[in-house]
Amino acid sequence: xxxxxxxxxxxxxxxxxxxxxxxxxxxxxxxxxxxxxxxxxxxxxxxxxxxxxxxxxxxxxxxxxxxxxxxxxxxxxxxxxxxxxxxxxxxxxxxxxxxxxxxxxxxxxxxxxxxxxxxxxxxxxxxxxxxxxxxxxxxxxxxxxxxxxxxxxxxxxxxxxxxxxxxxxxxxxxxxxxxxxxxxxxxxxxxxxxxxxxxxxxxxxxxxxxxxxxxxxxxxxxxxxxxxxxxxxxxxxxxxxxxxxxxxxxxxxxxxxxxxxxxxxxxxxxxxxxxxxxxxxxxxxxxxxxxxxxxxxxxxxxxxxxxxxxxxxxxxxxxxxxxxxxxxxxxxxxxxxxxxxxxxxxxxxxxxxxxxxxxxxxxxxxxxxxxxxxxxxxxxxxxxxxxxxxxxxxxxxxxxxxxxxxxxxxxxxxxxxxxxxxxxxxxxxxxxxxxxxxxxxxxxxxxxxxxxxxxxxxxxxxxxxx
Amino acid sequence: xxxxxxxxxxxxxxxxxxxxxxxxxxxxxxxxxxxxxxxxxxxxxxxxxxxxxxxxxxxxxxxxxxxxxxxxxxxxxxxxxxxxxxxxxxxxxxxxxxxxxxxxxxxxxxxxxxxxxxxxxxxxxxxxxxxxxxxxxxxxxxxxxxxxxxxxxxxxxxxxxxxxxxxxxxxxxxxxxxxxxxxxxxxxxxxxxxxxxx
Numbered sequence: 154x155x156x157x158x159x160x161x162x163x164x165x166x167x168x169x170x171x172x173x174x175x176x177x178x179x180x181x182x183x184x185x186x187x188x189x190x191x192x193x194x195x196x197x198x199x200x201x202x203x204x205x206x207x208x209x210x211x212x213x214x215x216x217x218x219x220x221x222x223x224x225x226x227x228x229x230x231x232x233x234x235x236x237x238x239x240x241x242x243x244x245x246x247x248x249x250x251x252x253x254x255x256x257x258x259x260x261x262x263x264x265x266x267x268x269x270x271x272x273x274x275x276x277x278x279x280x281x282x283x284x285x286x287x288x289x290x291x292x293x294x295x296x297x298x299x300x301x302x303x304x305x306x307x308x309x310x311x312x313x314x315x316x317x318x319x320x321x322x323x324x325x326x327x328x329x330x331x332x333x334x335x336x337x338x339x340x341x342x343x344x345x346x347x348x349x350x351x352x353x354x355x356x357x358x359x360x361x362x363x364x365x366x367x368x369x370x371x372x373x374x375x376x377x378x379x380x381x382x383x384x385x386x387x388x389x390x391x392x393x394x395x396x397x398x399x400x401x402x403x404x405x406x407x408x409x410x411x412x413x414x415x416x417x418x419x420x421x422x423x424x425x426x427x428x429x430x431x432x433x434x435x436x437x438x439x440x441x442x443x444x445x446x447x448x449x450x451x452x453x454x455x456x457x458x459x460x461x462x463x464x465x466x467x468x469x470x471x472x473x474x475x476x477x478x479x480x481x482x483x484x485x486x487x488x489x490x491x492x493x494x495x496x497x498x499x500x501x502x503x504x505x506x507x508x509x510x511x512x513x514x515x516x517x518x519x520x521x522x523x524x525x526x527x528x529x530x531x532x533x534x535x536x537x538x539x540x541x542x543x544x545x546x547x548x549x550x551x552x553x554x555x556x557x558x559x560x561x562x563x564x565x566x567x568x569x570x571x572x573x574x575x576x577x578x579x580x581x582x583x584x585x586x587x588x589x590x591x592x593x594x595x596x597x598x599x600x601x602x603x604x605x606x607x608x609x610x611x612x613x614x615x616x617x618x619x
Numbered sequence: 620x621x622x623x624x625x626x627x628x629x630x631x632x633x634x635x636x637x638x639x640x641x642x643x644x645x646x647x648x649x650x651x652x653x654x655x656x657x658x659x660x661x662x663x664x665x666x667x668x669x670x671x672x673x674x675x676x677x678x679x680x681x682x683x684x685x686x687x688x689x690x691x692x693x694x695x696x697x698x699x700x701x702x703x704x705x706x707x708x709x710x711x712x713x714x715x716x717x718x719x720x721x722x723x724x725x726x727x728x729x730x731x732x733x734x735x736x737x738x739x740x741x742x743x744x745x746x747x748x749x750x751x752x753x754x755x756x757x758x759x760x761x762x763x764x765x766x767x768x769x770x771x772x773x774x775x776x777x778x779x780x781x782x783x784x785x786x787x788x789x790x791x792x793x794x795x796x797x798x799x800x801x802x803x804x805x806x807x808x809x810x811x812x813x814x815x816x817x
Contacts, residue, residue: 573671585641
């Protein structure tokens with residue numbers, strides 16, 4: 154009998170074209186997503202080397218990072234952004250790559266549109282010039298972010314060269330408490346492991362909490378894997394996965410579906426597999442989370458006070474710099490901190506469930522006067538769902554407006570920038586200095602925490618409203 | 620894009636004893652709008668280096684004339700966050716050829732190696748020694764010897780070895796890149812693709 158293998162090993166090993174002694178593996182890539190920001194220099198590289206795109210049908214282009222979230226029907230105002238969007242369109246057309254640009258019915262954030270159109274499937278290798286490619290691991294795929302040199306490699310050879318990461322498993326059993334969302338689960342894990350705690354590893358999430366999670370929730374968790382330094386995160390595909398995929402536009406159909414399904418059912422970690430490192434937590438330990446510092450590891454339960462330097466894994470000087478930027482102090486109570494902005498959206502929390510959760514709290518209430526709220530669906534498909542389910546009516550009634558799909562204030566490349574010094578409760582993935590605009594101060598949280606902040610104008614425990 | 624070959628680098632170093640230097644600090648997203656590799660070095664550490672009115676911040680190390688060199692020394696978990704290769708381009712195009720830290724984020728490390736920056740991972744103790752040596756004398760030189768895989772503080776002679784896989788080491792020494800390698804195995808890749816399930 155062969156040695157037990159992890160889910161990760163099974164998928165990785167099935168894609169190794171060549172193993173280089175004292176070097177990386179040459180890994181075949183099934184699906185490649187590109188967007189306007191990290192691809193243009195790769196296409197220039199192809200041209201300067203006289204290379205073409207080897208398998209254009211394996212690459213999918215969507216515009217998201219740099220797109221406006223209002224008046225998308227008008228020409229893009231910023232000439233640099235317009236130029237970058239045009240380059241993606243031109244390069245895609247030149248090499249025969251499917252392109253969902255601004256205004257396309259399927260346009261949206263790359264990590265939202267890939268899964269919702271069935272491009273992402275279990276057992277695949279998936280890369281994109283974006284660190285949150287780890288999202289697709291929710292389907293039992295190996296998915297991770299790459300740099301532009303690697304984008305050029307995939308375009309020209311459908312392969313990249315990567316040393317095989319070490320294996321980590323995070324197991325959480327039990328039942329999540331009231332008001333605790335997948336975002337809280339991932340912020341909790343990152344706060345325990347730190348922003349660098351999983352560097353060098355690929356993480357598998359296992360246990361009842363993940364088994365009972367929707368695909369949207371699993372995507373939120375896998376999305377944030379990079380925020381603890383992991384190369385990626387993945388969850389074994391199961392009936393929840395198959396039910397989500399069945400009938401999606403690009404998912405296999407008929408006989409091909411049955412054949413794929415039989416293979417996908419083998420994609421789980423064998424009994425007795427040894428991981429390089431394992432962590433186990435109890436679901437009951439997790440309360441709604443919020444971050445208070447300038448990396449995603451600096452988070453805590455919302456009812457807690459800001460920890461003292463001695464109790465965090467970062468060095469004292471870096472911790473002091475972080476709190477100083479945020480305008481916070483050790484031992485401060487987080488609940489009650491006044492806020493100025495709320496951002497609901499991004500590849501982390503821009504899916505339909507996130508809008509449902511947000512609406513569940515703002516329903517029948519009113520947006521606080523001191524809060525500016527940006528609600529940005531992850532795709533046009535999500536936007537349509539919001540309208541069809543009556544969520545838009547609830548939001549409108551409560552004083553909120555919906556913007557158009559894109560990455561928006563998550564990285565503030567477009568005009569959606571939080572002003573300097575202002576506090577934003579954001580459902581996105583990074584609270585780095587200036588991430589949401591120069592000088593902006595970000596508190597990462599779940600859609601429920603964001604909703605509670607939006608209606609009260611301060612950090613508020615969402616359980617009060619449930 | 621071709622890069623300069625790397626064998627032995629002897630240089631003064633710029634100290635940045637800050638942990639978790641993420642790629643949004645190295646180059647903020649609003650400066651990623653170019654469609655070619657130009658001028659990213661001008662926005663290296665933009666918001667730490669310049670005030671909102673574009674005047675230099677005097678207390679930032681890159682604006683301090685006593686520090687210079689081709690080696691950047693950073694705190695633990697250097698290069699975390701976004702996969703933007705623009706961060707590595709900005710560092711290289713500014714003139715750095717080597718970044719030293721006690722710990723690198725994976726994607727940054729890969730990007731650096733792909734464009735000709737050598738990431739040298741040292742022990743936390745040795746990192747501390749480097750910071751101390753530069754603090755005592757900003758003209759302190761470091762020697763990074765890639766063939767021997769050692770880094771030495773020349774003033775004190777203290778040295779430590781560092782790891783790098785043989786394939787990447789050979790690439791750096793000879794100025795090769797992965798794309799050349801992958802092009803050489805096209806038929807092997809085609810055969811593999813024919814068997815692909817997807």
